[in-house]
Amino acid sequence: MQFLDEVRITVGAGNGGHGSVSFRREKFIPFGGPDGGDGGRGGDVYLVAQENLNTLIDFRYQRRYRAENGHGGAGRQMTGRAGKDLEIAVPVGTLVYDEDTRELLGDLRENQQRLLIAKGGRGGHGNLWYKTSVNRAPRQFEKGGLGEERNLRLELRLLADVGLLGLPNAGKSTFIRAVSAAKPKVASYPFTTLHPQLGVVRVGEHESFVLGDIPGLIPGAAEGAGLGTRFLRHLRRTRLLLHLVDIAPLEESDPAQSVTALAAELEAYSSELAGRPRWLIGNKADLLPLPEAAQRFQAICKELAWEGPAFLVSAATGAGCKEVTQAIWRALPEIPPAPEPSGDIDWYDEEGAAEESDWDEEDWGDTDWEDEEEE
Structure with missing residues (x-):
């Protein structure tokens, strides 16, 4: 089995759904008024620690992850369906850094520990939301908010006493x-x-x-x-x-x-x-x-x-x-426990190591045990 203990990935939360512009149109109700519903929120992205994983090798082949977008609103005051959250499994002992700010976002030390890494966009308002006493037939609506995007650096450190x-x-x-x-x-x-x-x-x-x-x-x-x-x-x-x-x-x-x-x-x-x-x-x-x-x-x-x-x-x-x-x-x-990790660690600026930033390259860094005998 290949071993990989440091990778970079891009994650994106879902965008919120757009609000709807709709008017109630029924027989004998000539002034039904606006009834456009709001859009659904975009899905969030979570990292979830799994004790049955011991390597980051799966991220070698997939580097981009995105949660589902929220659905748009509809008439009859129907709110769009929220986008499904995305859960990404990582090994226990994974440190999560923001690649752009080099900030430590989390340390996943326990099985099933969850870390919210990107928040989904808010759903936009439908035209019903804009109805007032002086604006009884609004045609404006709100577009859904954009989901957060992050470039992450995942680093696996073994949990050993x-x-x-x-x-x-x-x-x-x-x-x-x-x-x-x-x-x-x-x-x-x-x-x-x-x-x-x-x-x-x-x-x-x-x-x-x-x-x-x-x-x-x-x-x-x-x-x-x-x-x-x-x-x-x-x-x-x-x-x-x-x-x-x-x-x-x-x-x-x-x-x-x-x-x-x-x-x-x-x-x-x-x-x-x-x-x-x-x-x-x-x-x-x-x-x-x-x-x-x-x-x-x-x-x-x-x-x-x-x-x-x-x-x-x-x-x-x-x-x-x-x-x-x-x-x-x-x-x-x-013996006291090891100190908590900080953002002040190695970022491997040497040539050919982890500072490589081309996401479309087939290989990353210099960790490739593909030809080694499986242990």
């Missing part, structure tokens, strides 16, 4: 498979994860939290290297970050340096995000004898002068994973 952070091949996908029912693709080559994954971690019968796995980051991600900031934004709703590090990398790189490098990328992208609680998880302990693995992980923590919680695990065998999830569950009530 805990986010996984690490270099490619750090074992994030294996870890989320070990602690939840999520089944992301796992392979022994970089960038196996091409789009974010969510998993519900159950620590008791009625106790659970949501864990998010984003594609592996590399140095320079805050400036667009690799998968860049397109997926860093998915960490912005998380309350706690788990920084996974491979304690026995095949390329003989320094694990402590990799932790420092990714911490610098977080700081470059968002100082607020970098300041959130972050735990260190030493992964792939099964590749070494246990005493050697523990000794190596202690050396990494010492080199980093790590003061926060640190755990040694093997995501492949599940060793140590339960202890991590239990500790997270105990810590989450003490």
Whole structure:
């Protein structure tokens, strides 16, 4: 399935129906007077959050949406039928921005949450409305009002309590498979994860939290290297970050340096995000004898002068994973929620990214996973 987390669409509410010019004409009633009815209102446009959606891919193929126009009034004081409202389904976790003003219009965090995004035009008055004691046969009427139109930017941010952070091949996908029912693709080559994954971690019968796995980051991600900031934004709703590090990398790189490098990328992208609680998880302990693995992980923590919680695990065998999830569950009530989003975020002005404004182009931006293997 393709994954798309940012799109632009145009929505238009329905126009109001015109008022009617009509006169009552019946036998034996020579002065029936005006009886033109009002026009119906135009349909409104709503965005509705749906928990069964996890991507904005449907908007790739349809970019323009319009609600039904109101119907015109008629004789015998008949008001025109109102236009039907239009409801557009979006995933839970969608941020809605006005593309022209860059104003945050809404944050759809709950299932079935509705957001009125464009108001339909008012129906016009018929000539009955203009009848007065001195104007008994008015022929004027009012046209229906125009419905609102908006250019919108929709941005999907995953709703996860805990986010996984690490270099490619750090074992994030294996870890989320070990602690939840999520089944992301796992392979022994970089960038196996091409789009974010969510998993519900159950620590008791009625106790659970949501864990998010984003594609592996590399140095320079805050400036667009690799998968860049397109997926860093998915960490912005998380309350706690788990920084996974491979304690026995095949390329003989320094694990402590990799932790420092990714911490610098977080700081470059968002100082607020970098300041959130972050735990260190030493992964792939099964590749070494246990005493050697523990000794190596202690050396990494010492080199980093790590003061926060640190755990040694093997995501492949599940060793140590339960202890991590239990500790997270105990810590989450003490961690404040992520701050509310604002309009001050990335608008991707670089060439070929989201500032593309031609609505008739076949493709948008640079997010096209069409050729990737379905996960």
